[in-house]
Amino acid sequence: MEKMAEEGESGEIEDESDGDSGLESMGVVGGRKRRRKIDAELKHYLGLRKYWGQRFRIFSRFNEGVKLDAESWYSVTPELVAIHIARRMNEALSNGRATEGEGSPDGYRPTIILDGFCGAGGNLIQFSLHSHASSLVIGIDIRPEKVQMARHNAEVYGADGKVEFIIGDYLRIAPRLRAVNAVFLSPPWGGPSYKLKKRFCLDQIVPAGGAELIRCAQRASENIAFYLPRNIAVGDVIDCSRVGHPVEIERNILNGKLKSMVAYYGRLVKLGGSPVSIVRRGGASRARLSDGE
Ligand code: MGP
Numbered sequence: 132m133e134k135m136a137e138e139g140e141s142g143e144i145e146d147e148s149d150g151d152s153g154l155e156s157m158g159v160v161g162g163r164k165r166r167r168k169i170d171a172e173l174k175h176y177l178g179l180r181k182y183w184g185q186r187f188r189i190f191s192r193f194n195e196g197v198k199l200d201a202e203s204w205y206s207v208t209p210e211l212v213a214i215h216i217a218r219r220m221n222e223a224l225s226n227g228r229a230t231e232g233e234g235s236p237d238g239y240r241p242t243i244i245l246d247g248f249c250g251a252g253g254n255l256i257q258f259s260l261h262s263h264a265s266s267l268v269i270g271i272d273i274r275p276e277k278v279q280m281a282r283h284n285a286e287v288y289g290a291d292g293k294v295e296f297i298i299g300d301y302l303r304i305a306p307r308l309r310a311v312n313a314v315f316l317s318p319p320w321g322g323p324s325y326k327l328k329k330r331f332c333l334d335q336i337v338p339a340g341g342a343e344l345i346r347c348a349q350r351a352s353e354n355i356a357f358y359l360p361r362n363i364a365v366g367d368v369i370d371c372s373r374v375g376h377p378v379e380i381e382r383n384i385l386n387g388k389l390k391s392m393v394a395y396y397g398r399l400v401k402l403g404g405s406p407v408s409i410v411r412r413g414g415a416s417r418a419r420l421s422d423g424e
């Protein structure tokens with residue numbers, strides 16, 4: 132990412148690259164096929180520039196050596212959103228806040244949280260920082276280099292003490308895990324083009340449809356938080372809740388902009404005080420829409 136645009140004093144993005152767009156090294160001369168490949172790579176590079184402008188929103192300690200790869204730039208959960216999710220989950224699992232002396236000084240009880248798609252560690256770090264001292268966070272990723280990156284980033288944040296990693300396929304590993312208190316899911320959505328769809332259906336999630344990811348999670352725990360695109364088809368999310376059990380869908384709004392949604396299942400659903408409620412007609416599931424600002 133060294134060649135990405137730098138944020139100027141005006142807040143505008145200036146290009147700090149040395150003028151080598153990569154075209155020279157790729158060799159511009161060539162047929163139409165090669166040119167199409169270059170066009171696609173250039174478009175990809177330009178598309179990533181905006182995330183550089185958001186780097187401190189993604190990781191406030193970015194300048195302390197945080198590492199990211201291309202996929203992570205657009206997939207990491209922004210830090211404030213990750214903090215909110217982590218606090219919310221630990222509070223729910225601690226039954227509100229435990230009374231002093233029962234749990235840690237911040238009132239949380241020890242938990243084991245499984246982050247099924249840990250990526251560069253955006254969520255995993257906050258699960259570790261916002262949990263009881265004896266808690267455990269298990270991060271799974273199918274790609275070893277992501278795990279290496281997450282481990283490094285957790286060290287930058289001093290959050291590595293409570294974290295264990297598994298390199299492998301969530302679909303195979305999650306159903307075999309026991310004694311997990313909650314599962315967090317933030318799978319790939321098929322790249323930034325997810326937003327070109329008017330409605331993103333749950334079965335468009337990449338490694339397997341969203342319903343299958345939830346079924347695997349349920350083998351480990353009923354308490355599930357699913358990080359979803361802001362254009363998710365809400366009906367699909369409701370359909371995945373167990374009959375008679377509620378689901379809560381929270382909007383993550385950052386600086387007034389809707390970034391993403393999180394569906395909470397099981398004990399992670401907050402009861403009462405809902406700003407908007409939807410009742411699934413003809414079914415027994417209840418859904419709540421709330422704002423996680
Ligand atoms: P975005 O829509 O690419 O960014 O992603 P932004 O700045 O809202 O886009 P704009 O073009 O509307 O200005 C929004 C958020 O979704 C990111 O901050 C990531 O947390 C999350 N996100 C995006 N993608 C493509 C993925 C993905 O594939 N998987 C996961 N887990 N999160 C993603």
Ligand code: SAH
Nearest residue numbers: 207208248250251252253254272273301317
């Ligand atoms: N929440 C993360 C971002 C996750 S991006 C953060 O804030 O940093 C999604 C991740 O899922 C990618 O790193 C990708 O390598 C991983 N992944 C894709 N398929 C997977 C699978 N079947 N099992 C486990 N991880 C997978």
